[in-house]
Amino acid sequence: MIRHTSRTPRLRRLGPLAGAGVATLLLTSCASGSSGSSAETQEFEDFDAVLEAAEGQTVDLWMYGGDEQGNAYVDEHLAPAAEELGVTLRRVPVTDTADALNRVLDERQAGREDGSVDLVWVNGPTFSTGQQAEAWRCGWTEMLPNMALTHPQDPLLTDDFGTPVDGCESPWHKAQFTYFYNSETVEEPPSTLPELLDWAGENPGRFTYPGPPDFTGSVFLREVMISQAGGAEEIPLQYSEENFEEFAPAAIQTLEELAPSLWREGSTYPRDEQALNELFTDGEVDYGMTYGPARLTELLDSGALPESTRVLPLEEGTVGNASFLAIPVNAADTAGAMAVANLALSPEQQALKANPDVWGQFTVLDLTRLDSADQTQFEELPSSPVVPSYEELSENAHSELDFDWVPALDEAWRESVGRG
């Protein structure tokens, strides 16, 4: 098409534009071939060198933007603290963390080494995919002085959905999958997941869950599979087709049989956790679920969830994980990003963030490794009227299955239960 246009001399003026088109075509076709070799551009002697290089940098932190408390924490606490290090922290809100990874992948496909994503709040599937694509910078977290305050063998911090962390992301906070119910309509709440499913069967239309591949719905699906298998220890963490064939069908069948008793007779499912919360608030269903129990305090406070909302502890425990900050290999402001990641791990910031009035996110630090002044900061935190302490919530907790389980189960659900 470009040769076409050069026929008429009048169009010369547009030459540069056409030229740019050709150039980019060539550029990208070359770039796509070379994207495998990631440039380990900047290496640092020690953390002081990092801090020195960080000064004056602007760090773009890409994170899920739908959590107002989280946004406020970053804007009002983390960013000012970063400013003291000479680093400007800019929060880039996204609706889905995968958007950030896609941006990184696109930039690398285009051969850009001065990427616009410096830091991503990430875990699980997005981290694993990024690892597969060699999109994350690795081996940098041991340089962070504050990493010494975490427990080196903490399983939540060494593996992320079965993917070894390998210093490719720095821990930020812990989370526990949590169910909640409406105490006004549910008089005798169930105390195990099978009892919850029985309750759903006996109370038609009053229970549902977000449809996988939504993040929360996907967790629920795995929890049902683990429960059907008789507990987390029964299922090998590692994914294989044999393992899948052994454990997945029971879960799918249970949910298929349950479907007619669900909201809308299981003909459709809420799109995501937020859609489920809307049904819950409107009194259409009696249960909700979330991987971010920290937010419940604020959601009840603001009236977004009814006051009669109560956390539902399950005897067999629920799944827990940690979320992290990762740096893309092509980040333009790597040093600044490392400085912020270290700052986010500091006892001051971790304690501040754990305050339910600020954000209420559970710390990743091992409190026994802190000095007594820092320990007091954590001891003096106010407790939430709704959310139990992390120790209580994470009782009998199990860890996430391998990441490969996630898409396989989601797809099986979509092909059967999801078709309504």
Added chain:
Amino acid sequence: MSLSRSEVSRRRRPRWRVRTVLPLLLGLALLIWIMLPLVPVLLWSAAGAWRAPDVLPSSWTADAALSLAEPEVLMAGVRSLGLGLSVAVTATVLGGLAAFGLRGPTPGGSPASTRLIGFVMLTPLAVPPFALVMGSNVLLLGARAPSFLGVLIVLTVTALPYTTYMFVTALASYEDRFEAVARTLGASPAQVVLKVRLGLLMPAIARAGFLAFLVGWSDYITTVLIGGGQFITLPLLLGSAASSTGGEQLTAALSLAMIVPPVVLLILLARRGARGRTSS
């Protein structure tokens, strides 16, 4: 249509009833159809708490409206405005030129090639914004186009079919005689273009520019993917508010913030249009 038919069948009845009541009812039904979806948005923007089955919010607050005055939101508004206006200018100029090119039998142009160009100008409609962005993103990144320019280029292409066909339909009923008359009255070619042509096409220019403005003003997916999240416009704020539990109030307030400025612009354009018509 069925209403008009019943109008015919009832013609024997006293005319005033059919003439006044039916159009009134029809008008009312149309107004309800047009306005109803906006009612819950308006209510939510000022609602404190509002749970089913309450018909109206149980408490009211101006918090959400006040949060629109925050610098973050205002800056996003300025960026949206800038993007909308830029798309409006480029897409209107290019679309207008394209429509003129499509119109006349020009030397060397066959009807077939005119038709082909007409088809080409419609093709951006066939490419969903998502596909367009996914395909062009890598190219724009590779070309190191600044993100604003990248968004502008893609949105201009998206808006071009609308502007072009606004002009094509306007030109279809355009009377060349006015220009001929102006020429016989001694107007220079420049005067013909500036006074007669632009004057007569003013409504089409306004409409095309407005539609193109909306493409830039309301875009989400292009801005987020090509802008790389650093070019934060109102739809981006809206998207993140809409994806949070209990964000109804802010979402509704941002929705209104997105609706009001273009409506004001529309009213201004309509006023100017009306004035132009009466003075001519």
Added chain:
Amino acid sequence: MLTAAPAVILVLLVLGAALIMVGLQSLGLMPVFGEPQLSLNAWADSTSLLESAGVSVYIATLSTVLSAGLGLLIAVYALTAGRGGRLVAAVSAATIPIPHLVASGAIGLLLADAGFLARLFGMPEGFPQLVATQWWTAVILEFAWKESAFVALVILGSISRSAMALSETASTLGASAWQRFCHVILPLARLPLVVSGLVVFVYTLGSYESPWLLGPLAPEPLSVRAVRLFGSTQLSARPEAMATALTSVVIAVLAIAVGLLLVRRSGDRS
């Protein structure tokens, strides 16, 4: 013809390059990671692709028919009902600036099971389910709401002057309202109606926000499938996303070709 060159070149350049990229990615020739390898895997799941295409065409067809009918009604009312007509035209035009994202949210607040409309009627037992139904009711209504205003705007913009004048002439010659509609307004409106209907069809075919927010989880239209696969955390899903997007493009191009034939015909007739 020459004045069209800048626009045509821009469109060809951007669209052409984008579509080549999409095509290459759908064939596995531009993987986000790893070695390029020609593969038709992304196109292999043709049942699911066809199903999605069916859903998309269903939504687009019904939305177009409703929008065209309602848009024509609004336009005719605006032209014939004096001051009331001008009010309806103005209010209708005022909804044009509302983005589909906002409109979908608004329709959701209105039509959900416990939405404003249900609350207005006191939440009756038999209130119809409109959001997330297998008939895509709320999705189609959202499109009809937004796009009927667009159709009306296009019709009014292109014919209001001539229709007013001719209508007045016909009226003085003793034509009834129905005759004026049939013999004056409709023939004039045919071209803008076909053009705007075509625009609505291809727009709704590729639109994402409304079916995503207001539709059921499965089956999915092409747009929702493409975006879901693109955002998927599996690298292998990207070619499939691109194949889905291309399918949507092909259907829309066919629709435009058919539409242009119609435009030519209605142009010849008038």
